[in-house]
Amino acid sequence: METLVVDHPLVAHKLTTLRDVRTDSPTFRRLADELVTLLAYEATRDVRVVDATVDTPVAPAHGVRLARPVPLVVPILRAGLGMLDGMTRLLPTAEVGFLGMIRDESTLKAQTYATRLPEDLSGRQCYVLDPMLATGGTLAAAVQFLFDRGADDVTAICLLAAPEGIAHMDAAFQGSGKPLRLVTAALDERLNEQGYIMPGLGDAGDRLYGVV
Ligand SMILES: O=P(O)(O)OC[C@H]1O[C@H](OP(=O)(O)OP(=O)(O)O)[C@H](O)[C@@H]1O
Ligand SMILES: O=c1cc[nH]c(=O)[nH]1
Ligand SMILES: [Mg+2]
Numbered sequence: 001m002e003t004l005v006v007d008h009p010l011v012a013h014k015l016t017t018l019r020d021v022r023t024d025s026p027t028f029r030r031l032a033d034e035l036v037t038l039l040a041y042e043a044t045r046d047v048r049v050v051d052a053t054v055d056t057p058v059a060p061a062h063g064v065r066l067a068r069p070v071p072l073v074v075p076i077l078r079a080g081l082g083m084l085d086g087m088t089r090l091l092p093t094a095e096v097g098f099l100g101m102i103r104d105e106s107t108l109k110a111q112t113y114a115t116r117l118p119e120d121l122s123g124r125q126c127y128v129l130d131p132m133l134a135t136g137g138t139l140a141a142a143v144q145f146l147f148d149r150g151a152d153d154v155t156a157i158c159l160l161a162a163p164e165g166i167a168h169m170d171a172a173f174q175g176s177g178k179p180l181r182l183v184t185a186a187l188d189e190r191l192n193e194q195g196y197i198m199p200g201l202g203d204a205g206d207r208l209y210g211v212v
Contacts, residue, residue: 001169003161003182006042011035015159015185019201028207029082032131035159035185036086040127043157043183044091047071048125069124070094072151076101076130076142077114079205083129083157094127099145101138108195110138115145122150131204133161133182134197136168143169147178155181159204162188162197 017023018031049064070093075084077100088094100114118124126146133139133156143154161184173180188197201207 001166001173001180001182003166003184003187004042005184005187006039008038011038011185014038018159019199021202023207025208025210032082032159032204032208033086036083036129036157037089039157039159039183039185040087040090043127043155043181044071046125046153046155046181047091066091066093071125071127072097072118072121073127073129074099074117074142074146076128076138078102079131079208080129082204082208083131083159087127087129087157091127099142101141103134103138103195105194108135108137110141112141112145117145117149120150121146122152124151125153126151126155128154128156130156131159132197132200133158133165133169133184134191135162135195136165136172139165140168140172143173143180147173147176151178153179155183158182158184160184160186160188160197160200162191164191 014031014035048067050067052065053060053062073087073094074097075081097117101110101112103110128142139156146154188200190198192198
C-alpha cells in the first residue's frame with residue numbers, strides 16, 4: 001500500500017491538540033473536520049478529471065472537471081462519520097456509501113453491522129474514511145468490500161496509523177494489482193497490549209461522540 005504521511009505544520013499542530021486528553025468532544029470534532037480537509041487535499045491529488053472549456057467574460061479557458069462516475073466516499077461508522085463533512089466540503093459532488101463496523105475489543109476482530117454501498121463500483125474511485133488504522137482488520141475488511149464490488153482504485157484517509165495496520169494491509173492486498181493508497185497525518189510507534197495506537201489519541205469514536 002502506497003503510504004503518504006502528510007508533513008505540514010498545520011496538520012501537526014491540529015493533530016497535537018486532537019491527541020491531548022484535555023480536548024473536549026466539540027473541539028475534537030472541529031479539529032477532526034479540519035484535519036480531514038487538509039488530508040483530503042493530498043488524498044485527491046489523483047482524482048480523475050476530464051478536459052473542459054468554459055467561457056470567461058474575456059475568452060475561452062481550458063480547464064478540467066471531475067470525471068464520471070463521480071468518486072464514492074465511504075465513512076466507516078461510527079468514528080469515520082466525524083470525517084465525512086470535512087471530505088465532502090472538498091468533493092461536494094461525490095456520492096456517499098456507508099459501512100458500519102466495530103472491533104471486538106477482546107479478539108480485536110472487526111465485525112460488520114451495516115452495509116449501504118452501490119452494488120457495482122466498476123470504474124469508481126473510492127475514498128474510505130476512518131480516523132484510526134490500528135491492527136488493520138477494519139480497514140482491510142472495508143477495502144475488500146469495495147474491491148469485491150468492482151472498485152479499482154481505493155484511497156484510505158486515516159488521522160493516525162500504526163505500523164502493524166500498514167503491515168496487515170500490505171499482506172492482505174499485495175497481490176491485488178489494484179491501486180491502494182493511505183493518506184495519514186501521522187505514523188505512530190506501535191500498538192499496546194489492548195490494540196490501541198501508541199501514543200495515539202484513545203478511542204476516536206468515544207472522543208467524538210461519547211462512551212456508549
Ligand atoms: O484497525 P483496527 O484494529 O480494526 O481498529 C480500528 C477501528 O477501531 C475503531 O472503531 P471501533 O471499533 O472503536 O468502532 P466505533 O467507530 O464505533 O467507535 C476505529 O474507528 C477503527 O474503525
Ligand atoms: O487506538 C485506537 C485503536 C482502535 N480504535 C481507536 O479508536 N483507537
Ligand atoms: Mg470506538
